[in-house]
Amino acid sequence: MALCGWCSSVRTMKGAFLILLITCGASSAKNNTSATCKPGNGPEVKAVTEGEALRLPCHRRFYNDESSAAFSWFREGTHVIQHSEDMHIHHHGAVLFFLPLHLNDTATYSCIWRPHPEQCVNFTFEVRVYKAKPLNRSVLWMDVEGHGSYLEILCPEDTGELCERGNGTLGWYKDSIHIPNMSEQILRVYSASNRDEGIYTCICTWKHSQKDFNTSASRRLIMTAPSASYPPIIKHPTSDTETAELGSSKTLVCAVFFGLNVKDFCDLWWEINGQIIRWENRYTENITREIKDNTTTYTAILTISSVSKEDFYSEFRCIAMNTQRWVNHTVTLKPRETIYTQIVVSSSVLLAFLMALVVFKYFIVDLSLLFRGVFKMRSPVDGKVYDAYVIYQRHDLEKAVEEKIDNFVGRLLPEVLEKKCGYRLFIHGRDDLPGEDHMELIETRMKLSRRLMVILTSGSEKGHEASANPEDYDRQVGLHQALVREELKVILIELEKMHCYSHLPQGLQHLILKSAPLRWEGKRPNSDSPNSRFWKRVRYMMPLPTAFRATPGVGETQFRYFI
Numbered sequence: 001m002a003l004c005g006w007c008s009s010v011r012t013m014k015g016a017f018l019i020l021l022i023t024c025g026a027s028s029a030k031n032n033t034s035a036t037c038k039p040g041n042g043p044e045v046k047a048v049t050e051g052e053a054l055r056l057p058c059h060r061r062f063y064n065d066e067s068s069a070a071f072s073w074f075r076e077g078t079h080v081i082q083h084s085e086d087m088h089i090h091h092h093g094a095v096l097f098f099l100p101l102h103l104n105d106t107a108t109y110s111c112i113w114r115p116h117p118e119q120c121v122n123f124t125f126e127v128r129v130y131k132a133k134p135l136n137r138s139v140l141w142m143d144v145e146g147h148g149s150y151l152e153i154l155c156p157e158d159t160g161e162l163c164e165r166g167n168g169t170l171g172w173y174k175d176s177i178h179i180p181n182m183s184e185q186i187l188r189v190y191s192a193s194n195r196d197e198g199i200y201t202c203i204c205t206w207k208h209s210q211k212d213f214n215t216s217a218s219r220r221l222i223m224t225a226p227s228a229s230y231p232p233i234i235k236h237p238t239s240d241t242e243t244a245e246l247g248s249s250k251t252l253v254c255a256v257f258f259g260l261n262v263k264d265f266c267d268l269w270w271e272i273n274g275q276i277i278r279w280e281n282r283y284t285e286n287i288t289r290e291i292k293d294n295t296t297t298y299t300a301i302l303t304i305s306s307v308s309k310e311d312f313y314s315e316f317r318c319i320a321m322n323t324q325r326w327v328n329h330t331v332t333l334k335p336r337e338t339i340y341t342q343i344v345v346s347s348s349v350l351l352a353f354l355m356a357l358v359v360f361k362y363f364i365v366d367l368s369l370l371f372r373g374v375f376k377m378r379s380p381v382d383g384k385v386y387d388a389y390v391i392y393q394r395h396d397l398e399k400a401v402e403e404k405i406d407n408f409v410g411r412l413l414p415e416v417l418e419k420k421c422g423y424r425l426f427i428h429g430r431d432d433l434p435g436e437d438h439m440e441l442i443e444t445r446m447k448l449s450r451r452l453m454v455i456l457t458s459g460s461e462k463g464h465e466a467s468a469n470p471e472d473y474d475r476q477v478g479l480h481q482a483l484v485r486e487e488l489k490v491i492l493i494e495l496e497k498m499h500c501y502s503h504l505p506q507g508l509q510h511l512i513l514k515s516a517p518l519r520w521e522g523k524r525p526n527s528d529s530p531n532s533r534f535w536k537r538v539r540y541m542m543p544l545p546t547a548f549r550a551t552p553g554v555g556e557t558q559f560r561y562f563i
Helices: 002-035 157-166 309-313 339-374 399-420 438-447 458-462 470-484 506-514 533-541
Strands: 044-049 054-057 071-075 089-092 095-098 107-116 119-130 144-146 150-154 169-174 177-179 186-190 198-208 211-223 228-236 241-244 250-260 266-272 283-292 295-304 316-322 326-335 388-391 425-427 451-456 489-494 548-552 557-561
Touching: 044 054, 054 119, 071 089, 144 150, 150 211, 157 169, 157 198, 157 211, 228 266, 228 316, 228 326, 241 250, 250 266, 250 316, 250 326, 266 283, 266 295, 295 316, 309 326, 339 533, 388 399, 399 425, 399 451, 399 533, 438 470, 470 506, 489 506, 489 533
Parallel strands: 044 119, 144 211, 241 326, 388 425, 388 451, 451 489
Antiparallel strands: 054 095, 071 107, 089 095, 107 119, 150 186, 169 177, 169 198, 198 211, 228 250, 250 295, 266 316, 283 295, 316 326, 548 557
16 A cells, blocks of 8 residues: 555656646747747837826737737736736737836837747837826927928827727827817918927827726927028128238138028038148137028138238138039238337328328418319309409598509409409499499499409598498498398408508408408519419409300490300
8 A cells, every 4th residue: 555655656746747847848949939030120119108008019910909819928028918907018919008007117028929830020119108297308209390381290190090990089289288179180280380389299088998098199399490592601701801910819700691591511611722721730620500590600710829921921711612602702811010000100191181281271272273274163154243343442542552552453453353364343433334323333233243352451441431432332231241141252352461450340340350351462573463372362262253254335245255
C-alpha cells in the first residue's frame, strides 16, 4: 500500500511538471513569434488629456472591428490587456479603449495582428496623458494659419471621425467658451480678424456600454498678414561717403526692404573691393531679419575694429538680392575733419561772408547798375509820364546860390539824366505851360511822376510861409504823397553841406533821418559823367529807365523809342 501511494505521488508530480513544460513552451513560442512580427507602423504618439476617453483602433482599416480574435494588445510589450469591461483599459478586437484616461496610463501600447498562424504584424502607439488644466501645448494639433475674410478650422480626424462613425455629438469651443449652433467637423469663420485668434476645441460626446464619454481635440488659430515679395530697396545707407577716424572703429549699416511678411528667398551681404568679407581680425559682419508692421527688413552690419589707411581707398559695397532682382550700394570712407580743419574751414567761410558783405555794401550801386545794363531792364507800363518831379527853391536866393541851382537844375540834371541816361524829368520853368493853373499843374504832374527829387541848398534855410512861394506848395504836396499816401519815393540832394535841418518841415526832417541826402560836389573832375560816384548813386535811386521817352511838342505829346 505504501508503495502504491508513493507511485501515485510520483505520477502526480510528473503530470504537474509536464503541464509546466507545455505552458512554458507555449509561452516561449508565443514570445518568439511576437519578436518576429514585422512593424505595421512607425510608433505613433497620442497626446491626450486626463479624464477624457480614448478609442484607439489598431489601424484605420480595422476601425470598427471590435470582435476579431486575431488581435492582441500589450502594455510595454509584456502586460496583456484583457477584454473585461470592468477594466478602464480594455480592448474589443482591434480597438483599445481608455474609459477614462488616467495620468498613469502613459505608456507604450502594442497591437499584434495575426491574420495567419505563421504571420503577424505589430502596431505600436505611445500614449502620453497630460493634466486637463492648465492646457498643455503638447495636446494641441497643428496650428491653423491664414489671412483674409474667410477661414476654415477642421476638427482633427481622431475626434471628427469618432463622431462621424460612432454617431456621436460634436460641439465647438473657443478658449473654453461654447460656440452655439456649430456641430459640423469644419468650423467656418467669416469676416475673420485678429479678434478671432485663439484655441478652438472640438468635443465629441459618444456612448460606450450605455455610458457617455467625451473626446476632444484642440488647435490654435493664428491670423497672419498677407505675404508679398518686392524687388529689394536699400533704405540705408543713403549717402555715397561716410566719415571715419584713422585707428578708430567704424560701423557700416545696410538696411534693405524686401516686402511684406516675405517667405521667399532673399539675401544680403557686404563686399570690400568686390570680395566677399571673410572673418578677419578687423572685419566682422552680422545679418539680422526683422518683421515690423508686416514689413520685412534685412540689416547687414559691417564693423571695422580699427580703420586703416587702406580702408580710405577701398569700396564697401552692400549687395541685396531675391528672386526678382539684385541691387547694390557702394560706400567709401573719408577721413573725419579735425578740429583744426574745422576752424580753418569755418574761418574761411566767415571771412568770405564778411567780404561778401563789404563788397555788397560798397559795390551794390555798381552791381545794380551793371545788372540793369546787361539785362536792359526797363520800367513796366504804369501810366506814369515822368521819372522824377524836381522840387527846388526858385525865389529869395542869394546870387551865388541861384547860380548853383541854375547850373545843377537847368543844365546838369537834363544833360546827365535825360540825355545820357534816358530819364524824363519835370522841371518848373521848363516844362510848365504859360497860363496853366499852378496848383493844378503841381498835383497833376506829381501823380504822373515815379520819384520826388528835392534839391536842398543853404538858401532853403531861410524859410518862408506856407503860401509865400510856389515851391512851398510843391513841397507840401510832394511830402503828402511820399509820407501819407506812400505813392512817391523821395531823392534828397544837397548842393552844399548843410549843418542843420531844423528849419525844414517835419515831414522833410523825417525823410532825412530815414535816408541821408546825396551831396553834390561839382568841383571834382568828370562831375557831369553818368559814371561818376554821385550820378551812379542818383541813378541807383531812380526808377528803371522807360522804354519810351516823351518829347512834348506844340499841341501834342510825341514819343521816341529809347534804348
